[in-house]
Amino acid sequence: MFANNLKYLREKQNMDQMELAIKLGRKSSSSISEWEKGKYTPKIGVLNDIAEIFGVSITDLMNKDLSANVDNRNKVISMYDSLHEERQMKVYSYTKQQYNDQNKIIQMPEPTPEAEYEEFELFGAVSAGTGKYLTDNKPEKVMYKGIVPEHDFAVIVSGNSMLPLFEDKQILFVKKTDEIRSGQIVVVDYDHQAYVKKFVRDEKSCRLVSLNKEYKDMPIDEEHDIHIYGTVVL
Structure with missing residues (x-):
């Protein structure tokens, strides 16, 4: 997952391998190439630097398909734009409800009989x-x-x-x-x-x-x- 995410994030920012290597304090792009080919994974300190450069968490960088999230987002936006205004308002209302429900769970969890x-x-x-x-x-x-x-x-x-x-x-x-x-x-x-x-x-x-x-x-x-x-x- 890391190899695919690294290549995706780098290309998303129109950054070539040498540019990323320089940001990481390296003199050549050979390590970047090997990381993106999945030959090996850098040590934690370098992973932390990469996560900071691209503004993501290390957990997401290592375990989540970051490109899939963007693809899904683009599909949703495309479908939303093709809807009539009345249906767009319904989508907005539903999305807002989901957002509020999510924040209630994360920020102000309600205690349950089993556990909090x-x-x-x-x-x-x-x-x-x-x-x-x-x-x-x-x-x-x-x-x-x-x-x-x-x-x-x-x-x-x-x-x-x-x-x-x-x-x-x-x-x-x-x-x-x-x-x-x-x-x-x-x-x-x-x-x-x-x-x-x-x-x-x-x-x-x-x-x-x-x-x-x-x-x-x-x-x-x-x-x-x-x-x-x-x-x-x-």
Whole structure:
């Protein structure tokens, strides 16, 4: 998703690869080309710079098809322009109602018998599949329906390698720690990409394990850089 979004945003602003490279403090456009081809993803600091240049959030840059939103918007505008004035007013009234309803949910959530909405800061995505990223600045404030447990930071799952325990787009709350035990679910930086995995240590090896058996284990050894962010609050 990142590769397509980067190319879309760059072309939308009539910016060539070299111009973007200069804005990012690079002497050549080779990295931009490789990013747009999907060969690899830049580190979090560069992702943050790219998000700022194009005025988008890192979460949207990495996980949302930004071009699809514009295509849908253009289609709606085109259809609206072709309507008679009376029908345009009906569309406007309906759109305004939807906008107000949305803002009521986000800004002034009504308590329910089951749970209330709480606001917390979301620090990006962790992969339950291929690697993602984790930002250490500019978290997004989001609303969560349910009980927010005691935690140090929160992330959103991307992928299905941790099914059936965690689903794609599920919010995870994490407690920071440098000490982990075998069997715990952890959020880690593995070769500069962020993951949520099960940590396993036994007589065979130390490794990060996916609950979905379609995914291979990730060995923890001297050939890989690893940093523990914390354990998931279950």
